[in-house]
Amino acid sequence: MNTLKTGLLAGICAVATGLALPALADQLPRGEAEALGLDPARLARLDGTFQALVDKGMMPGAVIMLIRDGQIAHLSSMGTLTPDGPEMTEDAIFRIYSMTKPIVSAAAMQLVEEGRLVLNAPVATYIPEFAKMTVATGETDAEGKAVTVPATRTMTVQDLLRHTSGLTYGFFGSGPAREAYNEAGVANSELSGLEQAKLLASLPLEHEPGTKWEYSRSTDVLGGVIEAVTGQPLGEVLKARIFDPLGMEDTDFYVDDSADHGRIAEAYPDHAKIGPFGMFDPRSRAPSQSGGGGLVSTVHDYALFAQAMMNGGELNGTRILSPKTVQLMTSNHLEGIAPGKYYLPGPGYGFGLGYGVRLETGNAPSFGSAGEYYWGGAAGTYYVADPQEDFIALLMIQSPTNRTPVRLTFKNLIYPTIIDSKVD
Template identity: 35%
Template sequence: MNMMVSRRALLGGLALGGASAMLPGAALAWRATGEQLYPATHAFIKGFVDRRELAGTLAAIGKGQAAADFFGAGTTAMDSRTAVGPDTLWRLYSMTKPVTGIAAMLLIEDGKMALDQPIADFLPAFARMNVQDTPDGSLTAVHPAKTAITVRHLLTHTAGLGYTIIQKGPIKKAYDDAGIVGGLASRLPLPGWPPVTPAPSLAVMADRLAALPLVYEPGTKWSYSISLDLMGRLIEVVSGQAFDAFLKARLFDPLGMASTWFHVPASEVGRFTTNYAPLGGTLLPFDPATSSIYLDQPPYPFGGGGLVSSARDYDRFLAMLLGEGETGGVRIMKPETARLAMSNMLADSVDRKGTFIDGEGFGAGGSVSLPTSRHGEGVFGWAGAAGTIGFVHRKLGYRAAAYAQYMPSNAVPFQEKFADTFAKDVMR
């Protein structure tokens, strides 16, 4: 089953720029310092549990390289008495994208590929792409692409590729038929989502993708896409390692991210959350922790939306970004590489009107705020389809993330309003 995503709410507060009668009473897991230091954020995330809108919520906020404050409310599931905390496991979905983007930047730093190098140098099937004459229109009314897809295009969603959660009509069906998906949501059939059998590997997915037309001319339009999943295949070929093995060796192990995986080990189910669909005032568990689809090895590691992680682990990743490649005495990348990754990589000519990043920039898998953004420049990060959001604010010197598990993520304004609420605390 395809991963679902809320669209306009996906970015939510990144610009810094139905109640359930079944929900148990709030189990509290926040630190007192979190309530004192970030009172608006504390009240905000706790309110969703107090109002019985979400089972559990958590925030992680750190200043500079200091230890993060973790504070939250509620439990890992409606029928659980396990309070959420820094080591609770959450489905990150598209918060995976910046991780994949940073992994690609490591190979650029290594000199194994270049930012503006055609991906066809490594994936020859993408050498001669066609583009739909009409986006989401006929699959046969096409014309040759004028521009080769580059590494930059994949990092910034400007390759012209599609996404099953965005596209409509024949191209969406072609993606579904080919098993070109960016994540999995449940073992259960979900209303409105046709059953899809994912491609059996990143290599097969990439080859099937190359055989289909692009939706847009590369380099001309920002369009949310499967590009970070294709980046996973590019990383495999360029590095000579399996994509998940590369992430473990170059990011997760050095950063001490021991609770970050593409599937949840059976031994860790006790700290895994249940994912819910708010419907008619009730939270419906469509991916229970004990029978989650994340307990299976995925058909391939979804670089655009497949990771499960803890708030403690993802904070280590954000701390590394805020430290421009270094945290805890461990340097992952050069400062100049980190700064490039978190900079706006889009040309002014790229059309962003009406998209998630209208008025914003984009870097290596994440949104980049601009001087004209609501809270100024310096923000880099992204959000996930199940309500999570994580970012660094380089100008203010903070890293922040919020966690909940519900889909679609615009069902309640948890993700959408988190960054604005955080700003009230740190800019007061």
Template identity: 35%
Template sequence: MRILLFFLLSIASASAQILSPIQKSHPQMDDKRLALIDSTMNEYVAKGWLAGAGTLIVKDNAVVYYKGHGYSDLANKKPMPADAIYRIMSQTKAITSFGIMQLFEQGLLRLDQPVADFIPEYENQTVLKDFNPADSSYTTEPAKRKITIRDLLTHRSGIDYAAIGSDKMKAIYAKAGIPSGLGNFNSQLLDKMKALGRLPLVHQPGEKFTYGLNTDLLGCLIEVISGKTLEVYFNTQIFEPLGMKDTYFTVPLEKAARMPKVYTEDANKQIIPWAPTFRNLDPNYPLFPKEYFSGGAGLSSTAFDYAIFLQMLLNGGVYNGKQLLGRRTVEVMLSPQYDITNTEKDLFSLGFSLTSKKSSYLGMRSEGSFSWGGYYGTTYWADPKEKLIVLIMTQHSPNSHGDLSQKIENIIYGSLKK
């Protein structure tokens, strides 16, 4: 597949600019067509399919759409602000992966280096063979090789997810006290990642894609290698240089009012508040002081802050004159490592899902677009060919009307002019 990274050659002009939260018209986008986003969002809110959402669009390093729709607090009819602070959950993963690539570029690690070089508990790993659901007992066989940092970046290590993974591994992890990284957790990250290394993998390293605690382990590696907590590392090496002023593991109390309520649905698909005990995940966790920093799911942020991070990647690792990652390193990070599914529709890079050539023919995104999302209903993508960034942010999971983001995507691409 030929990834469209040559569009990053516009670095010199783009990096000199700073994103402004002020929405402006763009000569290559049709404002009347973009206005369909308003009517679509308002329809979903009016029909009771969605409490509220935020949408941000960046084209050619300029904000062309930045609005909140519906309500951040449905019961009190509090409007959704454009600058709402969302629990971005798995959108944390891209930032953690970026931190790993910074350390890689500094010569502090190799992508194909064994994790065991830094955390010895990953030295002699095993793979699950037989599992007894009655008591969570199991048998294992030796792993054919050690898991590597590249395995973690591409979710091919064989590490599964606690709480949301396969039933057998959820049971094994629960018995061993391995957290999912979702919500507030005050144990030490290194202690839990050491314990994870002593447990079996769900399959042989490199065998296939399994979405799991790989990025939490990457966050732990950042702490071990840098000697800083992940919170301090992100603040000093990523957020402060980029000017990301609203991205946190622990949201300051003075900004708590900007956090939308979290919603789910009842058996009749009616919107209801996410209760503090639902799925053992208190939605107020961003406000709790914490010591355990989940590189896979721990951050809260605004659409605007996250757009800055994505714009820096489109700029080839530079933003506001500051080079956070080399151009070639960004190209490697955004290059396909393998097909993510057996259908060969999508690909996966070192931290992102990638739109393949085949997938670009089936949908609107250009080949080489990179994307992911978060558990509570946030999603994003960046399209290097169109120099386009989009974030659609909700706090609603699961959502039976999950076609909203696809409709918004179609509207956005339909608004592009020649």
């Protein structure tokens, strides 16, 4: 029998001695759901639906958090941490894969604010190997290699942030550029971020830069750019600039402490493939620090980042970005740019700098508001923020196979819990 646990606590108590409680030290305050405009009965329906999905075998377990007005309005966990393991807990550690992208994009924008990085500067300004790129024509030669032509446009930092770089991914889809990635071993975890970026620079692009949106290793290359500009590994940059200032103690590229290994959530073995690859093991260090998908985190840690972004770049007196920077990141940057082969933001959405951005309340297959921004990870984690409703929702699961239907179910259950809407 799977166990459901729900927390709707009002506040976090301090220890009388003044000693910090590590498990509670860096969490958002907890509020009462109904006072924050959410319907307890509809929240129970949300949890019951996810308990049923767990019972059906869609994933071993899940953690759900809804935040309203900067307070945790609803927090629940159900199922188990691993297929045959203990109960799921709210401090479980999840591979967040592409939910790494908004964090790395925020770090890049910090460098833009400091004048160390320029959005319309060529990527080659920071990594010279990108100076002369080629583009795959879609054809192959007699040896099966991609036929290429010289790129006529320059790949910029903004292209990396909005996935219009011309780069692609190799683990899904088909085409000569994707096949070239796989043959070259782009996904090799023994490559550092900067080494991987330089390897990508030697391979053909799928599109001319700046012409099409295509989900890609753009944010991995952006991580390489950050390393080139700062002279530090990406993990050190994120720790100093985002994780430590916000108190994100359980977010990193690795879980080094063996005492925390028992907190790592796992997928069912037959649901654990991401394309041809298995899920990465955060217990083992490797040179790779993927800016596009290498982080692990907890629902509480990610909530701190999400709330800071909702607040215009600040949390509890600590500012990581300017409000104008957050506005720029969460605005559409795809005017005049066509979708590529696989337009993951979906109908009704554009794309900003690290986020899918909802263009209007209608014309999408899910509830939401104009200006909402979101992204998710390949193992099923999902994050959506709605400034109009002052509402954030986080879903933490590990189920690459079932991520798409589970996310849509989540999205269409969370919005009807709002009974006191801030939107006229």
